[in-house]
Amino acid sequence: MFRSDARGLPTDPDDGMEVCALGRLTLYEAGGKYQLVVRSLEARGEGLWRLAFEKLRARLASEGLLDPSRKRPLPTVPARVAVVTSRSGAALRDVIAVIRRRAPWTRILVSSCRVQGREAAPEIVTALERIGRDGSADVVIVTRGGGSVEDLWAFNEESVARAIVSCPVPVVSAVGHEIDFTIADLVADLRAPTPSAAAETVVPDGGVLTAHLRGLGDGLTQALRGVVLRGRERSEEDARQLIQATHQVLSVKSAGIAVAAGRLEALSPLATLGRGYAVALREDGTVLRTGSMFLVGEKFDLRVVDARVECRVEGVRGLPADCEDE
Secondary structure (H helix, E strand, O other): OEEEOOOOOEOOOOOOEEEEEEEEEEEEOOOOEEEEEEEEEEEEOOHHHHHHHHHHHHHHHHOOOOOHHHOOOOOOOOOEEEEEEOOOOHHHHHHHHHHHHHOOOOEEEEEEOOOOOOOHHHHHHHHHHHHHHHOOOOEEEEEEOOOOOOOOHHHHOHHHHHHHHHOOOOEEEEEOOOOOOOHHHHHOOEEOOOHHHHHHHHOOOHHHHHHHHHHHHHHHHHHHHHHHHHHHHHOHHHHHHHHHHHHHHHHHHHHHHHHHHHHHHHHOHHHHHHOOOOEEEOOOOOEOOOHHHOOOOOEEEEEOOOOEEEEEOOOOOOOOOOOOOO
């Protein structure tokens, strides 16, 4: 085991990255030198991780993706919160518990994915894209619990960073513990130190909100009372004139309504019956309008204004051609 810098040159133990090399050691007798024929090389410590982190950070910064002016504000009272994390993780349980306690009216959408291992990064990207296509979330929490640098590395992948930037709604990153820091934290609209803190950030405290609304109601009531009192003190005469004008308008409207009601009453079938007319009806309700509809011996009802008179057809006589109804 030895230490080297990024070029593979030996360095001071505190100034490079540690690697574990597996191979065959040989002696070059002519030069009196040993050489190691390496078959596999594995990074140890955080040196290599840090190098990759800083390289991606610099590239994203050059594109303006870390610029604070790009960050979007979070909604004040989101109706639906999406959570990108493992469905079986403790982080999800923490987020749900906090949201249920603070804002139980909030709907929670879980876009499940792996948060560790080789398949984690593409699954996180897919989960974010799924939320974007759904279009119903107001804010997204990307989260997982703590772990080693390697455990959290999926959130340092460029594909995940760009998926967060491309998400159509604000994204809160809460990866690991407070001391952990990832590329996802840098590109997200807001970084929270823990999953629980992220949930507290995205939803308001229901108790505080209720108290605030009550205060607004009290203030509005007082303001309205002040308006009424000032108006009364300013002009009692104006109030009297307003009442008179209102009565006049209501009187005109009432007269119009009475006229319309009279017209409707005149057109009512019952009003027609009240004027001495009657309507012949079969038992099935068919109206008998012409003589051809009456059958000799057939029973029918004669509908008058207050009753139905049972009748039977004894015969049908047609009116003369020059006869008109009165």
